[in-house]
């Protein structure tokens with residue numbers, strides 16, 4: 001089954017394509033509320049209301065707009081199959097917030113997967129974008145800022161690619177301490 005971390009990657013790629021310079025990825029996993037919520041907020045070019053509607057409904061897509069992809073509508077379909085929903089709040093010139101919810105115990109829920117890998121790979125692919133990844137569970141909250149990698153490089157006097165492994169390991173270890181399933 002496809003991992004949700006890959007869908008998160010798709011949604012963040014949209015932010016990068018929309019020329020965002022700052023992206024916040026907020027994942028909340030709550031067993032007590034039976035809720036998984038993923039929020040991705042950017043300061044990119046934003047979308048108008050009519051456009052948002054067309055993006056979310058693949059059936060209104062006409063032939064000329066077929067090049068408009070499936071990232072958002074596919075993620076929404078997964079959310080709905082899991083008793084959740086995907087919503088988009090956006091303002092042209094200001095940015096976009098994509099919120100996706102899932103029932104955590106839903107049998108259709110794909111594994112969350114390697115969010116650490118997605119976040120670090122996104123950063124090395126777009127080093128001018130500032131990423132912040134916040135992950136919250138019933139056991140605590142952890143955040144990773146892409147500046148972590150710049151600090152690591154300065155401290156170790158090493159290249160960006162040498163910071164990739166340590167960054168992924170750091171995130172995974174922190175996720176373990178808050179008992180996240182995103183492994």
Ligand SMILES: Nc1ncnc2c1ncn2[C@@H]1O[C@H](COP(=O)(O)OP(=O)(O)OP(=O)(O)O)[C@@H](O)[C@H]1O
Pocket residue numbers: 010014015018042044045046047055067068069070071072073096
């Ligand atoms: N964060 C965003 N900011 C601005 N525009 C966005 C954002 N996310 C999506 N869009 C717009 O919505 C369109 C549809 O996004 P979606 O991810 O569904 O498909 P796509 O990116 O075009 O193609 P695919 O994801 O399949 O490669 C995008 O082409 C883009 O115009």
Ligand SMILES: [Mg+2]
Pocket residue numbers: 010011013014069070071072
């Ligand atoms: Mg896309």
